[in-house]
Amino acid sequence: MITTLTLQTYGPSLYDFTGRVEDALSEASVAEGLLTLFVRHTSSSLLIQENADPDVLADLNEFFRRLVPHTDETSMGWVRHNSEGPDDMPAHIKAALTQTSLSIPVQNGVMMLGAWQGVYLFEHRDRPHRREVVLHIGG
Amino acid sequence: MITTLTLQTYGPSLYDFTGRVEDALSEASVAEGLLTLFVRHTSSSLLIQENADPDVLADLNEFFRRLVPHTDETSMGWVRHNSEGPDDMPAHIKAALTQTSLSIPVQNGVMMLGAWQGVYLFEHRDRPHRREVVLHIGG
Amino acid sequence: MITTLTLQTYGPSLYDFTGRVEDALSEASVAEGLLTLFVRHTSSSLLIQENADPDVLADLNEFFRRLVPHTDETSMGWVRHNSEGPDDMPAHIKAALTQTSLSIPVQNGVMMLGAWQGVYLFEHRDRPHRREVVLHIGG
Numbered sequence: 001m002i003t004t005l006t007l008q009t010y011g012p013s014l015y016d017f018t019g020r021v022e023d024a025l026s027e028a029s030v031a032e033g034l035l036t037l038f039v040r041h042t043s044s045s046l047l048i049q050e051n052a053d054p055d056v057l058a059d060l061n062e063f064f065r066r067l068v069p070h071t072d073e074t075s076m077g078w079v080r081h082n083s084e085g086p087d088d089m090p091a092h093i094k095a096a097l098t099q100t101s102l103s104i105p106v107q108n109g110v111m112m113l114g115a116w117q118g119v120y121l122f123e124h125r126d127r128p129h130r131r132e133v134v135l136h137i138g139g
Numbered sequence: 140m141i142t143t144l145t146l147q148t149y150g151p152s153l154y155d156f157t158g159r160v161e162d163a164l165s166e167a168s169v170a171e172g173l174l175t176l177f178v179r180h181t182s183s184s185l186l187i188q189e190n191a192d193p194d195v196l197a198d199l200n201e202f203f204r205r206l207v208p209h210t211d212e213t214s215m216g217w218v219r220h221n222s223e224g225p226d227d228m229p230a231h232i233k234a235a236l237t238q239t240s241l242s243i244p245v246q247n248g249v250m251m252l253g254a255w256q257g258v259y260l261f262e263h264r265d266r267p268h269r270r271e272v273v274l275h276i277g278g
Numbered sequence: 279m280i281t282t283l284t285l286q287t288y289g290p291s292l293y294d295f296t297g298r299v300e301d302a303l304s305e306a307s308v309a310e311g312l313l314t315l316f317v318r319h320t321s322s323s324l325l326i327q328e329n330a331d332p333d334v335l336a337d338l339n340e341f342f343r344r345l346v347p348h349t350d351e352t353s354m355g356w357v358r359h360n361s362e363g364p365d366d367m368p369a370h371i372k373a374a375l376t377q378t379s380l381s382i383p384v385q386n387g388v389m390m391l392g393a394w395q396g397v398y399l400f401e402h403r404d405r406p407h408r409r410e411v412v413l414h415i416g417g
Binding site: 171172173186187188189192194195197198199201202205206236237238241242243244246251252253255256277278 | 367
Binding site: 032033034047048049050053055056058059060062063066067097098099102103104105107112113114116117138139 | 141175177179180181206207217218219220222228231232234235236238239240242271273274275277278
């Protein structure tokens with residue numbers, strides 16, 4: 001089964017959409033199988049990360065901002081692809097450093113996430129975006 | 140088919156568990172299909188890496204330690220999530236930079252790994268941990 | 279269905295092989311399912327990235343070259359695994375930071391890529407190499 005979720009983002013941050021995926025799984029009524037998520041963009045990405053302390057999410061975002069600064073900062077002066085703004089090429093790099101697809105085993109109709117795991121869309125662009133994540137649920 | 144492996148770790152390092160996965164595959168008796176591994180934690184991760192020279196594993200570990208130092212080092216003074224120790228937030232970051240899930244095609248009952256590829260759990264926490272890796276074997 | 283593509287590379291760069299994957303999908307005649315790609319090497323990797331501006335690919339390559347310099351540069355003096363040349367250990371690290379496997383949902387016989395997404399082999403070694411990418415196409 002394939003279904004597509006649309007997620008609205010408002011700047012660089014990790015957006016928890018675990019509940020949206022759980023809802024889609026419920027509708028699919030698959031007892032056991034494999035769920036695969038796929039983000040249809042190259043300037044946002046997917047991560048499974050801690051769902052307990054929101055500081056973890058803020059720190060993750062900050063780490064990537066420091067590792068890959070905007071291209072109007074001196075250390076990024078070598079970047080060629082600047083036509084779409086100083087956040088664009090860093091967004092592609094951050095997407096390359098994280099995930100475009102993720103697979104999660106499903107048992108008894110639910111994802112086999114660990115106790116502290118949530119499913120996140122990692123937005124890397126500054127402006128609001130509508131993002132599509134495709135869900136494939138297989139046997 | 141779904142099965143869960145438990146792996147004991149003793150500090151930051153890459154732990155080869157290729158043999159454990161091979162054993163689980165043998166029991167599953169799947170001639171052709173897709174094996175997916177999923178780690179149920181956000182401070183350890185998965186990697187497929189070279190199985191020949193142990194220096195490669197040590198160097199990988201060292202690279203990540205330098206890229207993401209413990210939070211009691213000056214360069215990481217900006218980190219907020221410090222309550223679980225100086226190795227905790229770096230562990231989440233290193234997990235984000237590597238893999239939570241991995242998929243490997245299976246043919247004639249064995250993983251189609253290259254000659255130099257092994258399957259590793261990458262532990263990012265300092266203290267010993269018991270880690271769970273879920274295996275899904277599909278058609 | 280499992281098939282293997284062989285790709286020739288000529289030094290560090292992102293090599294677009296979206297068309298090769300599309301051809302293999304056509305032959306498989308799978309209307310709906312999941313395509314998984316797996317690279318059988320630890321010094322090259324997979325990425326889904328922007329297929330529009332070639333500067334994005336050049337900048338990605340340059341970012342990784344700066345993040346993980348060759349081991350004959352001073353900042354990499356700590357590396358132990360040097361026997362296969364100054365580009366070898368950095369190649370393993372860059373592969374660890376990107377993907378060994380990728381999964382893409384398939385609908386109406388085609389990959390559900392976004393408008394700007396292409397499928398790339400990311401070569402990290404300096405010399406020419408022949409690389410194998412296994413494709414698994416499941417239900």
